[in-house]
Amino acid sequence: MADPVAMTPIPTTESPEEKFREFLEIRGEKLTEPRRVLIRHIFDAHKHFDADELVADLRLAGRQVSRSTVYRTLRLLVEANLLRELRLNNRSAYEHDYGYPSHDHLHCSECNEVVEFCNDGIRQLREAISLEHGFRATGHRFLITGVCQACSRKRSPRRRLDLI
Numbered sequence: 001m002a003d004p005v006a007m008t009p010i011p012t013t014e015s016p017e018e019k020f021r022e023f024l025e026i027r028g029e030k031l032t033e034p035r036r037v038l039i040r041h042i043f044d045a046h047k048h049f050d051a052d053e054l055v056a057d058l059r060l061a062g063r064q065v066s067r068s069t070v071y072r073t074l075r076l077l078v079e080a081n082l083l084r085e086l087r088l089n090n091r092s093a094y095e096h097d098y099g100y101p102s103h104d105h106l107h108c109s110e111c112n113e114v115v116e117f118c119n120d121g122i123r124q125l126r127e128a129i130s131l132e133h134g135f136r137a138t139g140h141r142f143l144i145t146g147v148c149q150a151c152s153r154k155r156s157p158r159r160r161l162d163l164i
């Protein structure tokens with residue numbers, strides 16, 4: 001078993017803002033002020049967030065960006081490979097893709113917590129399966145769903161005693 005690897009951002013030559021500007025230019029679009037505010041806010045810290053959390057977060061920070069701009073910009077950032085979309089139950093969560101190492105997730109269905117991990121075994125399995133099918137893998141998604149330790153303890157206090 002591989003040890004969990006700490007997620008350290010990968011150094012990039014271009015800022016996410018520059019990458020996004022180039023992506024938009026190719027499409028004949030501009031990096032407008034609300035989009036600039038959004039990308040700076042999003043790339044401030046790595047986390048998993050959904051569109052509504054982002055809207056609430058922007059409001060708290062006193063930044064005025066309309067909900068429709070948020071939704072549209074999130075879609076564009078995914079297309080530009082700056083953000084990665086995760087399907088968690090029936091919602092979409094987003095996280096940095098650009099400048100961040102590839103990793104997988106555990107998702108707690110009770111408290112919604114998302115935990116990141118890296119496992120070499122999964123990557124090797126991906127390569128082995130791809131080889132078998134003559135496939136060139138460029139990525140994969142692996143999501144473990146279930147109940148985290150804290151929520152399991154809350155649910156059945158007796159089981160906690162069994163574990164000791």
Ligand SMILES: [Zn+2]
Nearest residue numbers: 108111148151
């Ligand atoms: Zn939980």
Ligand SMILES: [Zn+2]
Nearest residue numbers: 095103105116
């Ligand atoms: Zn993640």
